[in-house]
Each structure stands twice: as C-alpha cells, then as structure tokens.
Amino acid sequence: MKGILIFAALVLSGMISSGQTVIHQSLKNKLDTILIMDQGIREYIVGNPTETRKDTISKLLKIPRDSLDRNGWGIMNSIDKMNLAKVEKIIAHYGYPGKSLVGEPTNTAVFFVIQHSDKIPFYLPLIKKAAETKELPFRYYAMMLDRKLAGEGKEQVYGTQxxxxxxxxxxxxxxxxxxxxxPVRDPKNVNKRRKDAGFDSTIEENALRLGVTYKPYTYDEIYKITGQKK
Known part of the structure; x- marks a missing residue:
C-alpha cells in the first residue's frame, strides 16, 4: 500500500500531551513506546522517509539502519507480535486504555496494534465501545470495521481500505x-458516512493519499479484473 501512514510523523516528532491531565502516567509511557514502535517501523518501510528521517527513526526504534534496510518486514512482524502480547495484557487489566486514562494520541496505541494483527474480529466490539464512549475517535472504529469486512470479502462501509x-x-x-x-456499500452516500464518522477527507481524497484513483468497483468487477473466483 502506497502513501505515508497518518500518525507516523506526529508520533515520531515527539509525543504531545496538549496540557491534558493524564490519570495513569506509567501506562501512558508504556503505550507511547508501543505506538512509536508500531508507527515508526511502518514509516521506515512504506513511508518513503528521507535519509535524515531514517536516521531519526532508527534511533527511536533502537534498531540499526542496516538491519532495518536488510530485514525491515521481518522486524515489523516481530514488533507486531511483541506489541500484541503487551496490549493484550493491558486490555485484560484495564479494558481499553482510552482518552480519560492515558490522553491523546496515546489512546490510539491499542487500536493500531490490533489493526495490524489477526485479532480484529475478537477485539472489534471493544473498539466499538471505546468509540461510542468517546474514549477513542469514532473514525478508528470505522477503519477497523472496514478492515474486518474487507478481509471477509464483504463490502466496506467507509471506504478506508x-x-x-x-x-x-x-x-x-x-x-x-x-x-x-x-468495494463499498452504497457508494453514493459513502462521503456522508465518512463525514458523520469524523473523517476530514472524501473517499476520493483518501484514495489519492494512498496512491490510488478511486473507482466504485463491485466485487464482480474485481473478480473479472483479477481472475479470482467468487
């Protein structure tokens, strides 16, 4: 997938608190590290960073550049497994660590780790509850719902995948x-759904950000183009 992931620049430029009152500082620190690892490795691999930026990411990840250049995807898989084990323990103890517990953007850390795992079907109800109680912006639940549906070969709702x-x-x-x-369910109204969910871009704009020109394909059209069977 092309394009720079949304939180990478923010996370790697330094975690911010914006004057927020953080209830659980030690948990926030732990999740900040998890978020930096999750987003940093992805920016390094697919974000097309400059050489200077690569040096910065390498230092933040505490992983030599030659290792990242040689085995970036393998390192990412290892980081994802390690992060998932950590956040599952956190969830078991605290539930979803949301805005009121760890502040922003730290409250997105668990979301990103789950989004990059095979545990989406299991944890989606937790993410939905966090979004409904405003512990996590609703658009993150929308992204996870879309990923689940897309992975099942179903039409997505918000056009994020x-x-x-x-x-x-x-x-x-x-x-x-x-x-x-x-493919998107009811594509004529997708931008209204996106706006209601809190996205600040249209499906067309988001696709271009990811290096793709949006076309409202159906699954039948996709199968014909790719030669896949239903």
Whole structure:
C-alpha cells in the first residue's frame, strides 16, 4: 500500500500531551513506546522517509539502519507480535486504555496494534465501545470495521481500505500491480458516512493519499479484473 501512514510523523516528532491531565502516567509511557514502535517501523518501510528521517527513526526504534534496510518486514512482524502480547495484557487489566486514562494520541496505541494483527474480529466490539464512549475517535472504529469486512470479502462501509494485487495485463501478458479501493456499500452516500464518522477527507481524497484513483468497483468487477473466483 502506497502513501505515508497518518500518525507516523506526529508520533515520531515527539509525543504531545496538549496540557491534558493524564490519570495513569506509567501506562501512558508504556503505550507511547508501543505506538512509536508500531508507527515508526511502518514509516521506515512504506513511508518513503528521507535519509535524515531514517536516521531519526532508527534511533527511536533502537534498531540499526542496516538491519532495518536488510530485514525491515521481518522486524515489523516481530514488533507486531511483541506489541500484541503487551496490549493484550493491558486490555485484560484495564479494558481499553482510552482518552480519560492515558490522553491523546496515546489512546490510539491499542487500536493500531490490533489493526495490524489477526485479532480484529475478537477485539472489534471493544473498539466499538471505546468509540461510542468517546474514549477513542469514532473514525478508528470505522477503519477497523472496514478492515474486518474487507478481509471477509464483504463490502466496506467507509471506504478506508485499499488492496493491491498482481494481475496479468490481457493486452501485453505482462505482470503488473492492480491497486483499488475495496468495494463499498452504497457508494453514493459513502462521503456522508465518512463525514458523520469524523473523517476530514472524501473517499476520493483518501484514495489519492494512498496512491490510488478511486473507482466504485463491485466485487464482480474485481473478480473479472483479477481472475479470482467468487
């Protein structure tokens, strides 16, 4: 997936409290580290950072640049597994560590770790409750719901998920990548749903941010293009 992940620059430029009253400082510190690891490795791999930025990320992650350059994806997988184990223990003890407990943007840490795991179906109700009680902005629940639906081969609701698949060009026979926004339920009203959920961009703008031109494909059209079976 193309494009820079939304929280990477904010997180790696230094965690901010904006004068917030943090109830649990030690937990906040732990989650800040988790958030930096989660977003930092992703910015390094897919965010197209400058050489200076790579040096900064390497120092924050405490991982040598040559290791990140040589085995970035493997390191990311290891970080994700480690972070998931940590946040599951945190959830078991505190429930969802939201805004009132750890402040912002620290309250997004558990969301990102789960979003990058295979535990979305299990934890989605927890994320939904956190969003409904305003412990987490609702748009994060929307993103996780979309990822769950997309992973199940169903239409997403808010148009946040983009897929990339290798296909064979029928004209030339050459292999190429086909990037697309996963089919959306009721696409005519998707931007209204996005606005209601708290997104500040349209589905078209979000797709461009991710390097994709939005087209309202159906799954039947996707299957035809990719040669997949239903």
């Amino acid at each position: 983009v897929f990339s698949q290798q296909i064979t060009d029928p004209g030339t026979g050459e292999k190429k990548m086909f990037d697309y926004v996963v």
